[in-house]
Amino acid sequence: MYWYMGHLFEAIDFVENPLYEQIISDIAHQKFSLVEQFFTPEEVAIFRQSLMEKYEEDAFKKAAIGNKLHETIVKSIRGDVILWMDETKANPAETLFFNKINALVNYLNKTCFLGILQKEFHYAIYPKNTFYKRHIDTFQNDDRRKLSVVCYLNEAGWLPENGGELVLYLNENGEEVEKVIYPFPGRVVIFESQIIEHEVKPVNTQRLSITGWLKTR
DSSP states (O other): OEEETTEEEOOOSOOOOHHHHHHHHHHHHHSEEEESSSSOHHHHHHHHHHHHHHHHTTOOEEOOBSOTTSOBOOTTTBOOEEEEOOGGGOOHHHHHHHHHHHHHHHHHHHHHOOOOOEEEEEEEEEOTTOOEEEEOSOBTTBOOEEEEEEEEOOOTTOOGGGBOOEEEEEEETTEEEEEEEOOOTTOEEEEETTTOEEEEOOBSSOEEEEEEEEEOO
């Protein structure tokens, strides 16, 4: 039996995955999950190489604010550059990434009945001195995003003084609490898109990630 978003569910006909179970438990109790070993170091290196190859091809563009219907570019709020990932045209690295994400989505749908039918992911690079001010990941005209997912692809040896930490603003017993998450390579952060406000602090060294959302219809 599972509790999620205030509802009790019963999962039928599936093989239990301890890692996915921990993610479900974390989100149910604290609205986010920090996973240290979702991807192996070898997989992170493969994703990072794919990102950098596309960046060197000058395929990235300045990130915007808002959804595709009402997007604007405001440097004082957001400073990253991005490249959207197309699963139908995925290279081997991206296929590996989507296979693992799809396995998680299938598990969540079977055990929690979330109804996740769509997903969108992009590569993201924060150049030095950029940031993303406090915000929430849903739009006034589009509330399909249910879970936000951030996968860090930085080099091994990333230090806290490099900046670029993710700050989640949580509500604990009626009081706001800041959860600081450093973008160490291989870390994956999953949180409720419609509930948790968050920001990316100023970056002192180029910061790499894949960021995306699991969406309902």
